[in-house]
Amino acid sequence: MESRSVQAAPARRRRVGREERERQILDAAVAVFSERGYANASMDAVAERVGVTKPVLYTHFGSKEGLLLACVAQARTELLEVTAAAAAAATTPEDMLRRGTRAFFEFLDERAAAFSLLYSEARIAADAVEGIRAQQTDFIAALLGAAAPDAAPLQLQGWAQVIVGACERLAVWRAQDKRVTTEDATEYLMDLAWTGLQGRASGARAR
Amino acid sequence: MESRSVQAAPARRRRVGREERERQILDAAVAVFSERGYANASMDAVAERVGVTKPVLYTHFGSKEGLLLACVAQARTELLEVTAAAAAAATTPEDMLRRGTRAFFEFLDERAAAFSLLYSEARIAADAVEGIRAQQTDFIAALLGAAAPDAAPLQLQGWAQVIVGACERLAVWRAQDKRVTTEDATEYLMDLAWTGLQGRASGARAR
DNA sequence: GCCAGTAAGTTACCACGAGTAAGTTGGGTC
DNA sequence: GACCCAACTTACTCGTGGTAACTTACTGGC
Incomplete structure (x- = not known):
């Protein structure tokens, strides 16, 4: 009783292929890291930008540092x-x-x-x-x-x-x-x- | 029942002048930051090296970043x-x-x-x-x-x-x-x- | 069509370290 | 020797990196 929007766009956005997700995450990470600086950028911020939750980033890149390195x-x-x-x-x-x-x-x-x-x-x-x-x-x-x-x-x-x-x-x-x-x-x-x-x-x- | 040494050195180490403390802290900070890297160095580690507790660093330099900048x-x-x-x-x-x-x-x-x-x-x-x-x-x-x-x-x-x-x-x-x-x-x-x-x-x- | 099996995702948590409020103590001064 | 203030400590909060355990969407086989 909060998201699920007004009527259309039923927040039906899951299941994206591995390669595409990784590209999405990398793009978001470059953007967020360069905007706010690595130290001040939270993994939650990157995740939110992609439209997923934090653990997804960790399954793909292992750690915040790993993401930067990628x-x-x-x-x-x-x-x-x-x-x-x-x-x-x-x-x-x-x-x-x-x-x-x-x-x-x-x-x-x-x-x-x-x-x-x-x-x-x-x-x-x-x-x-x-x-x-x-x-x-x-x-x-x-x-x-x-x-x-x-x-x-x-x-x-x-x-x-x-x-x-x-x-x-x-x-x-x-x-x-x-x-x-x-x-x-x-x-x-x-x-x-x-x-x-x-x-x-x-x-x-x-x- | 743990520190307080054996008999001499009664851990009697407080009260150092402002300028001297700041020099001590700067020296310790350079050492700790360069050894472990800024991100991996904790303020507690710097404080311990000087022989004081964390809030002392904050009264002198305001923040971890302030210490690095100094x-x-x-x-x-x-x-x-x-x-x-x-x-x-x-x-x-x-x-x-x-x-x-x-x-x-x-x-x-x-x-x-x-x-x-x-x-x-x-x-x-x-x-x-x-x-x-x-x-x-x-x-x-x-x-x-x-x-x-x-x-x-x-x-x-x-x-x-x-x-x-x-x-x-x-x-x-x-x-x-x-x-x-x-x-x-x-x-x-x-x-x-x-x-x-x-x-x-x-x-x-x-x- | 239906039903595993698995990859993709989520919720709900822990640990650790930056930063702080409030209380304590040493030591110089009159 | 009583007073005062600056130096110092204890004991906390809060944010964020990282993870364990559960849930759900899509796949192919029958």
Whole structure:
């Protein structure tokens, strides 16, 4: 004597297939986690958004942390696909770096919610996010290795770390300052990573 | 009939001055938070480490979040002092970038616990950590502005973001791979930010 | 058509930790 | 040595992650 609506919509909404439910839950989780922050988001809130009760989430993902990790894993897969495809279309090392970088920024633009999850969210997913970074640095180090075959492996890794860190930071900066376009961000990265500050700064002496 | 030790040390441990207590609590909090992670660390654990009970923490810092923020604020102050002092000792822009970068890595080496707190810990402190980054980027942008007076302000900010992001990432990488010395990390940053990859990579054509 | 059997869901609970109200005690001061 | 206040403790509430046990909708076999 409360729900069951007025007359139609007899609240007849149960029994959804496993795969579809999991997609629903993941989408809801990304939304809720990114809106309220992981720590302040309750599992009940996610469940309510899907239209089920809490234990359903637990049968699918085991724990709150497991749910977060599943969200992260999904984003990870998509990220590699997008950047690798962009880099594959390039012909020179410079072009590769530029295209890959731009693809990264564009991906984050499209998927702003997933992004804020990935890069603002907690130690709980730290290992998983670190795994994404490792994936990206390995990928970039391989590209750099092809372009600079005389560099030591550790050096390649170091350069790749620099690029990944720089991109991540630029992405966060863009989220705060909307004036910065993906092209701007890409060029700032290229200015330093490819061209270097040497020529630009040497015009003005340190005085 | 359980504590109160054997005979000496009559558990006579109350009444400590406000400032000293706050320092004790901050130290304990950094230790506990970095050991177990903010989310898994209980306020009782921090209190026990200090040798008091939970409400004491609340009278000093208001909330668990407030305690974390106080830890972060303390680290922030120290970080700026250290890097600014290092940069001030330099004579050329290149030297400034190199000395500041190295000071950053050395600071994190000395204060590993505070570091893991800063760079692994959660959305709760995200704003505060973001404030530290803003402090560092403003500082670096000012240095770059002196060295490259014809660059646009937004461009300077962008370059500074690249450097801050790169340093942060290199720092995390170093924590994982102990082979990488502060000098290595500093040089990898300089390789890209100052010299640029252009010369190095152009030896090998894209083929 | 009807009746198991099982996967999908729900209700109703526990445990644990953040936060607090109210009472207690140490120690400096006159 | 009586007083007072700040430092400290005890003993609670409440919200939320997680779970055990029960219920219900859909499946295929006869």
